[in-house]
Amino acid sequence: MATNVVMPQMGESIAEGTIVRWIKKVGDAVDRDEPLFEISTDKVDAEIPSPSAGVLTEIMVKEGETVPVNSVVAVIGGAGERAPAQEPAGSDAGAGAMPASAVGQKETSAPSAGTPVDDRTAVSDARRSDGAAPAETSHAGPLSKEELRRQKSSPLVRRIAKEHDVDIQQISGTGISGRVTKQDILGFIESGAATKPGPATARPAQAPGPAFKPGENVQIVPMSVMRKKIAEHMVMSAHTSPHVYSVYEVNFGRVSELRARHKAKYEAAGAKLTFTGFIAKAIVDALRQFPMVNASIDGDNIVYKKDINLGIAVALDNGLIVPVIRKADEKNLLGLSRGISDLAERARSKKLSPDEVQGGTFTITNPGIFGALYGLPLINQPQVAILGVGTIEKRAVVLGDAIAIRPMCNLSMGYDHRLIDGADAGRFLAFVKEQLENFDEGWL
Numbered sequence: 145m146a147t148n149v150v151m152p153q154m155g156e157s158i159a160e161g162t163i164v165r166w167i168k169k170v171g172d173a174v175d176r177d178e179p180l181f182e183i184s185t186d187k188v189d190a191e192i193p194s195p196s197a198g199v200l201t202e203i204m205v206k207e208g209e210t211v212p213v214n215s216v217v218a219v220i221g222g223a224g225e226r227a228p229a230q231e232p233a234g235s236d237a238g239a240g241a242m243p244a245s246a247v248g249q250k251e252t253s254a255p256s257a258g259t260p261v262d263d264r265t266a267v268s269d270a271r272r273s274d275g276a277a278p279a280e281t282s283h284a285g286p287l288s289k290e291e292l293r294r295q296k297s298s299p300l301v302r303r304i305a306k307e308h309d310v311d312i313q314q315i316s317g318t319g320i321s322g323r324v325t326k327q328d329i330l331g332f333i334e335s336g337a338a339t340k341p342g343p344a345t346a347r348p349a350q351a352p353g354p355a356f357k358p359g360e361n362v363q364i365v366p367m368s369v370m371r372k373k374i375a376e377h378m379v380m381s382a383h384t385s386p387h388v389y390s391v392y393e394v395n396f397g398r399v400s401e402l403r404a405r406h407k408a409k410y411e412a413a414g415a416k417l418t419f420t421g422f423i424a425k426a427i428v429d430a431l432r433q434f435p436m437v438n439a440s441i442d443g444d445n446i447v448y449k450k451d452i453n454l455g456i457a458v459a460l461d462n463g464l465i466v467p468v469i470r471k472a473d474e475k476n477l478l479g480l481s482r483g484i485s486d487l488a489e490r491a492r493s494k495k496l497s498p499d500e501v502q503g504g505t506f507t508i509t510n511p512g513i514f515g516a517l518y519g520l521p522l523i524n525q526p527q528v529a530i531l532g533v534g535t536i537e538k539r540a541v542v543l544g545d546a547i548a549i550r551p552m553c554n555l556s557m558g559y560d561h562r563l564i565d566g567a568d569a570g571r572f573l574a575f576v577k578e579q580l581e582n583f584d585e586g587w588l
Contacts, residue, residue: 149218152498184369327376370463385560421481426579455504468504518554528560
């Protein structure tokens with residue numbers, strides 16, 4: 145029995161993925177959970193395992209192509225099953241292609257398995273905003289301009305376009321079949337290229353100047369898939385949340401003492417006792433006390449997350465990935481330390497599974513490992529806050545009436561001011577500071 149292989153969902157805000165490399169070729173035998181292909185998104189580069197054992201009978205998406213999540217990318221047949229004749233390498237056939245009978249026709253509201261769907265993130269947002277997905281109807285004649293626009297965008301994109309007086313056909317869509325995604329239109333508006341009407345007449349907004357001039361000594365390198373997706377996600381985050389930052393200085397003297405004393409014991413138990421583990425424990429305790437920081441905004445509603453799923457940003461050679469420790473509030477310091485080490489190691493070797501990079505409710509990122517005094521990170525949507533950890537270094541500090549040398553660190557938190565006020569952020573960070581400066585040895 146044939147099994148469809150689909151593009152996995154690699155995070156709540158991820159609507160599509162790019163096939164970077166096929167590890168198997170048509171006709172190859174594959175075992176269940178054996179690496180089948182490699183994908184890239186803004187959250188992860190990962191090798192995707194085969195969902196079943198058999199023979200790879202069909203590859204529907206070529207290397208370098210981007211398709212929505214849940215699109216069929218390949219077919220696994222039973223043992224001994226022969227592969228059908230493949231399309232020529234230059235053919236347009238694949239997950240992004242329409243059957244010949246459908247060319248020139250409008251898509252229906254119920255696409256068959258493997259047929260691309262509009263930007264999933266935008267569709268989901270539109271359903272929350274508008275109450276229901278729009279009904280599509282069949283069309284027998286030539287398509288009107290509005291119908292063409294509907295084919296190339298989601299309801300949410302069209303609403304944003306209407307609010308900003310943007311003609312969607314001005315925008316080159318990066319979605320499947322050239323569809324304009326939410327990230328496309330937000331980036332278009334952020335660039336200043338949108339036309340905004342004035343009191344008397346419409347005037348084009350100032351567009352940014354060219355990145356380089358003719359004859360200038362430059363090197364032009366295309367963005368990697370991961371870098372492009374990160375860029376889109378960061379533009380969306382900056383556009384979505386009014387970011388505010390608070391920075392607290394923390395004395396890590398107590399933590400340094402405990403780490404030196406218990407480091408060998410943790411290594412014997414197969415875990416690295418790092419400063420990040422101590423910080424994660426303090427953050428988990430703080431999130432229990434301040435539920436508005438462990439939340440999301442959905443339209444006019446606040447969604448309080450009952451589970452604490454802690455994202456730990458891991459720097460890669462070509463980007464950044466945020467694997468998630470699920471139900472971190474159920475783990476002690478040893479469990480958190482093991483989880484952090486394991487996820488970081490597998491992130492760098494591209495061994496993370498799709499569910500390990502989604503569902504995060506709060507993120508910790510550590511620019512301090514590169515020497516930064518502190519960072520001002522952008523929120524990892526749809527979360528409402530993110531913690532930046534600065535470098536831990538010895539500084540002269542005043543303790544009582546004396547000057548002493550202590551390992552100090554700046555903790556910065558970026559938060560969504562739609563939900564979190566400065567007073568709430570201050571209380572949250574003050575709690576974290578207290579936990580770290582007076583860390584209970586019984587928690588080790």
